[in-house]
Structure formats: C-alpha cells, structure tokens
C-alpha cells in the first residue's frame with residue numbers, strides 16, 4: 001500500500017500573496033494601516049455589510065479590544081460557552097471580569113441559549129456567543145435576551161467568516177465581533193484577526209485603542225493637528241505585509257469556499273453510514289444556518305475510542321486532533337469556582353470530539369484514504 005501522509009492543516013497560497021507582499025514593500029509602507037490593510041477593511045465591510053472592520057494582530061486581540069470598548073471593570077460578569085478557546089474568556093478576565101461558563105447544546109456544540117437568562121445577574125455586562133465550526137448560535141434568542149437584560153453581545157466568530165444565521169452574516173449581530181486569520185482558518189495571514197464594529201458609536205474609540213491609546217488615526221485624517229495619548233490601548237494593528245498576504249487570500253473567497261464545501265461533503269457522504277452504525281455523531285447544521293465549512297468533526301461514543309482513533313490514524317500517517325478542554329475545569333477555571341459536573345455536555349463532548357484533516361489543498365484522494373482508514377478502524 002502507498003505510504004499515507006495527510007496533514008491536519010497546511011498553509012496554502014491562493015494566488016497573489018507574494019506579489020502583493022512585494023507591492024507592500026514597494027509602496028514604502030509596511031507598518032500598519034497601509035494600502036493593503038485599507039483594502040482588507042473595505043473588503044470585509046462591503047462583503048459583510050458591517051459599518052467598520054479593523055484588522056488586528058489576532059482574534060485574541062480583537063476580543064481584548066472588545067473588552068476595553070465595553071469598559072469591562074473588575075467584578076463585572078461575562079457569560080460565555082464553556083466549550084471554547086481560552087482567548088474568549090482571557091480577553092475579559094484581563095480587564096478584571098468574572099467569567100460565567102455556560103454549558104453548550106449537545107447538537108451544535110454552541111452556547112445553550114436556554115440557560116442564558118438564568119445566568120444573568122445585575123453584574124452581567126456581556127455575553128460572548130462562539131459560533132462553533134462556523135455554525136450560528138441561536139442568535140434570535142440570544143439577541144432578544146441580551147436586549148431585555150441590557151447586556152452587550154460580542155460574537156466570537158473566529159471560525160465563522162461568511163457563515164450565516166437566517167440569511168444574515170455571522171459577525172453582524174453583536175455590538176462587536178471578532179474574526180481570526182490564524183493559519184488553521186479558511187483565510188489566513190499566519191497570525192491575524194479583525195474586529196467588526198456594528199455600533200458606529202464605538203468606531204472612533206476602537207481606532208484609538210488599536211493605536212496604543214492615541215488619536216493617531218484622527219491625526220492622519222487631518223482631524224486633529226497633533227496626536228497624543230488619549231485612552232488605554234495597545235498595539236493591535238498588523239503590518240501591511242500581512243494584510244497584503246491576507247487580501248490575496250480573501251480575494252479567492254469563492255474558490256476557497258467551494259473547495260471547502262466539497263471537502264466537507266465528501267467527509268459527510270463517506271462517513272454517514274459508518275457513523276450511524278457505530279453511534280458516532282456527525283456535525284449538526286440546522287436548516288436556518290449556512291456554514292462556512294471551517295471544520296469536520298465527529299463525536300465518538302467514548303474518550304477511549306476517540307483516543308484510539310487519533311492514535312490509529314496517526315500510525316497510518318493521518319493527523320487528526322481533539323479540540324477544547326472544558327474551561328471550567330482548567331486551572332484558571334477552577335480558580336473562578338468551576339467544578340466537575342457544572343457543564344456536563346461540555347465535559348462529555350470534549351472527550352469525544354475528533355477533528356479530521358481539513359485545509360485548502362486537501363485532495364479527494366487524501367480524503368478517500370482517511371475515510372477508508374476510518375472504515376477499517378477496529379471498534
């Protein structure tokens with residue numbers, strides 16, 4: 001049998017990356033907010049229909065900016081799903097917030113909106129829904145509860161660029177939303193992110209926070225005659241070289257999404273019957289959600305089977321991975337009072353979940369090898 005070597009993820013050039021990076025240097029502007037950064041901003045604003053998009057150095061940093069923009073203070077509470085990346089919570093804890101971890105739905109693995117209202121207290125400042133795998137959270141309920149309780153919604157849309165909930169783009173519901181362009185995402189600049197600002201009142205302060213707490217952006221627009229320190233902030237803007245790389249990726253949106261759709265559908269078609277036979281749960285995409293085909297995961301019946309499958313695939317040259325560990329049981333989560341049994345769905349699915357290889361150059365031949373191997377996995 002031919003030797004198999006299927007990466008979990010691989011960075012892929014989509015066309016004009018190096019040409020645009022060369023142009024960025026020739027433009028004589030390789031620090032932040034150069035011509036390519038502005039083109040990325042316009043691209044995101046016009047494609048998504050958001051009032052303002054700002055590139056950031058990561059999704060983590062877009063979340064940190066969100067916490068500053070919402071004036072999160074020590075003692076404020078923020079509600080977020082227990083099944084997410086540490087940045088979703090850490091960005092708010094950095095400002096002194098107390099996290100409240102909510103369990104997730106067993107079908108989409110998204111924040112369980114039916115538990116949201118009961119978790120809100122007088123100290124709650126924000127809820128941070130995470131669109132896991134780019135499949136929309138139940139935004140109608142979440143937005144309605146947030147409106148009634150007068151709390152902000154920050155969408156962590158790290159996985160969900162171009163995904164939709166009821167025909168509307170993810171990232172356009174909350175006051176703020178964060179995107180990731182980390183190398184594992186559909187579109188990448190290696191490290192990178194964006195803050196989407198849906199409340200125009202927050203745009204000016206976002207520009208200040210992103211520019212080390214200075215009004216540099218206003219200065220360059222000629223709106224003030226000198227720039228100075230006016231607020232808290234940090235250095236959240238990426239080099240224009242990275243924006244050049246990213247623009248080349250974003251411009252291939254149709255091609256990227258079409259390929260990823262095919263990858264996802266090949267996995268689903270090839271694994272559906274096997275999954276039903278072995279009590280393996282495949283991703284649930286509600287009819288009212290359009291996914292951006294960010295990942296393909298499966299939930300094995302037990303932790304032992306999940307670990308065995310990862311090892312078995314690895315022994316045969318296929319790299320698959322698990323995903324988040326329950327935040328409430330992490331060292332930090334326990335410091336905030338988390339204990340076993342608090343979020344039973346997250347505790348279970350975190351043990352069961354496996355992500356299959358998924359990237360922009362994955363071939364159907366490689367997928368066939370993965371699927372054949374899985375069919376032969378000794379259950």
Ligand SMILES: Cc1ncc(COP(=O)(O)O)c(C=O)c1O
Nearest residue numbers: 058059060085087158180182193
């Ligand atoms: C849900 C979620 N939020 C935030 C992040 C952080 O993204 P970044 O690496 O761009 O900071 C990740 C990382 O993949 C993530 O999965």
